[in-house]
Amino acid sequence: MATEEEKKRNLARINAMIIYGLEKGLWDLLGESALAMSALIGRGMLEIMEKTMGLEIAGEEPQDILTEIGRIFIDEIGIATKFEITKVDNSVELHVENCVLHKVEDDLVHAGITPFMCPYLNIAAAAMRQRLQMKTRISKLDVDIANKKCALCFEMM
Numbered sequence: 001m002a003t004e005e006e007k008k009r010n011l012a013r014i015n016a017m018i019i020y021g022l023e024k025g026l027w028d029l030l031g032e033s034a035l036a037m038s039a040l041i042g043r044g045m046l047e048i049m050e051k052t053m054g055l056e057i058a059g060e061e062p063q064d065i066l067t068e069i070g071r072i073f074i075d076e077i078g079i080a081t082k083f084e085i086t087k088v089d090n091s092v093e094l095h096v097e098n099c100v101l102h103k104v105e106d107d108l109v110h111a112g113i114t115p116f117m118c119p120y121l122n123i124a125a126a127a128m129r130q131r132l133q134m135k136t137r138i139s140k141l142d143v144d145i146a147n148k149k150c151a152l153c154f155e156m157m
Contacts, residue, residue, distance in 0.1 A: 016104045019117060023104075027113045035116045035138060039129070042122030046130065049123060057131050063087050065127050073120065085124060090156040091139070092128060094120050097149050105143045105150070114141055121152045128156060 002010065026034045049055040053072055057065055066085040073083050082097035099105070105115045118141070125136040140153035 012100065016101065019101065020104050020107055023108055023115065023117050024111060024113060027116075032114070035114065038116050038118075038122050038125065038138060039136065041117055042124075042126030042129075045119055045123045046126040055127075057127055060131070062128060062131060065131060066092065066124055069120075069124055069127060079119075083120065087128075090134075092124060092154050092156070093140075094124060094152040095149065096120055096152070099148070099150065102145075102148050102150075106145045109143050109145065115143060116141070118150070118152060120150075121154065125154045128154075132156060 023034075026037060030037070046055075046057075049069070049072065050057070053076060055065075055068060055072065060068075063085075066087060070083040070085050073079055074081070079101070080096050080099045082095070084095045086093050099120075101118070105118075108115045116138075121138065121141070125138075128134070129136050134156045136154045137157055138153070139155045140151060142151040144150065
């Protein structure tokens with residue numbers, strides 16, 4: 001019988017398989033236009049963060065919202081070891097290190113798929129869209145497999 005640690009690792013593997021399968025399926029079906037799905041995906045993820053993790057957007061400053069999202073990902077969920085978000089003018093850049101989804105991203109990149117379901121990118125963009133009433137456009141999605149780092153950016157329009 002599996003130990004609790006083995007069960008946790010197996011659950012993480014199943015979740016990774018689900019994410020990979022969804023992204024690959026959408027990419028195979030829609031091609032690069034699957035990137036447009038990130039707005040809807042982010043909105044759904046943001047709703048869950050607001051309901052289950054106490055994230056508040058209304059009345060908060062944009063940088064404070066982004067900082068809180070990063071704190072939740074690191075301190076509450078533990079899905080990365082470093083998460084920095086900076087907002088300069090209409091550009092929001094995210095730097096993530098040692099993400100638990102890094103293997104999924106590696107597999108997607110090797111399959112020729114741009115990882116577009118990134119929770120960090122999608123939730124941050126959804127929060128800014130909702131708070132600032134502006135549209136967003138992904139402008140950078142760089143996955144550094146060797147160093148387990150991602151540089152992600154979206155523009156507010």
